[in-house]
Amino acid sequence: MTDFDFNVIWSSLPFLWQGLQLSLLLTFLSIIGGIVLGTLLALARLSGIGPLAIVAATYVNLIRSVPLILVIFWFYFLVPLALGRPIGGFYSALIAFVLFEAAYYSEIMRAGIQSVKRGQVHAGQSTGLSYWQIQRYVVLPQAFRNMVPILVTQGIILFQDTSLVFVVSLRDFMTASSIVARTEGRLVEMYLFAALVYFVICFSGSMLVRSLKSRMAT
């Protein structure tokens, strides 16, 4: 025990902070993009327009059947091929996360949309609102509110998953911790610290979910 040296954490804090910023930025942008795209997918599946629903359902089922790491690889290698120029690890990872998470968010939003009472749609229809106006002003706000706890939970999982971006050599918090651990030869200290940081962030998120749930229950 005596030869543990936690000073290495202090001295490398700026470096680690940069990594954490990248992790948080990637999480934040992926949540936004994933929810937007996921909501569109959910609307498509529930639209009652056959081909649109099938395409959306196929997409969701396909994405949910492959490991995230594979999707990250795909976009790292495929997007530059498609565009004819490299776009960098960050953007390819962001695209991968948005497209991957959208499949999960779409299932959450689908459940949320279905949780809104049918009578609400009838009320909207009876005043002459169009299908899209009803979705936009009546159904989605309620669906979203009903699903906030689950959406946040999915965001916590997403935050943990961003550690996978090391495969495309992005320097997120986990990767930064690994680099420090290896170059300084302080594996135990750094990995303990990394675990602590993940725990604090994710546990705070869980507490947020709990308080949201209890607030909604009243």
Place this chain on the structure above:
Amino acid sequence: MIDIENISKWYGDFQVLTDCTTQVAKGEVVVVCGPSGSGKSTLIKCVNGLEPVQQGRISVDGDDVTAKGANLTALRSRIGMVFQHFELYPHMSVLENLCLAQEKVLKRPRAEAVARAEKLLARVGMADHAAKFPSQLSGGQQQRIAIARSLAMDPIAMLFDEPTSALDPEMIKEVLDVMVELAQEGMTMMVVTHEMGFARKVADRVIFMDNGAIVEDRQTAAFFDNPESERAQDFLSKILDH
């Protein structure tokens, strides 16, 4: 104004409406009653196209509701509907509930929509509650607001689907009072209800339904004084003598 001609409707193999025909003239108040499951709610939901019919024809003010490609959104904006469970939008204030369709469908400027909303809230006795949310109000208050929300669209006719069935007894009167006033002002109304006192007081005609069919369609006094069919007699004796 409302013309219902020979409509039939099925849910799968189950026939919910069988060859229903009736009319509601401008300014007329028609009460639709009958045992539960008799198809009365379904019938009025067909009038504004919330429920499609498989056979027959419905027109409102000359516009065919049942035609393929009918412009239902335009049509519905002219027919108000009040629901059993109010169906106010829970995430919006009372004022926003009244303004949404005015602004999005009728394209009324905000100030005009708000003015109209406030006037109608005052009319249903809810002027002080514009900033509240539906969950802060009693059922009777919510239903009066729902009526105001429909009236904000300046409808040519109003449909009521059991507007007092979900209310506590002491709140029924406040809602019926609003409806009576509306009827006396000459609004064309189709009302599904078990409130026979309301029917006697303001209905011009009463339609009695059973098993998806219109069994009686008569002047109010005639319906109450000597119902023709046994089923209507039986129904009346059950709900009037309890």
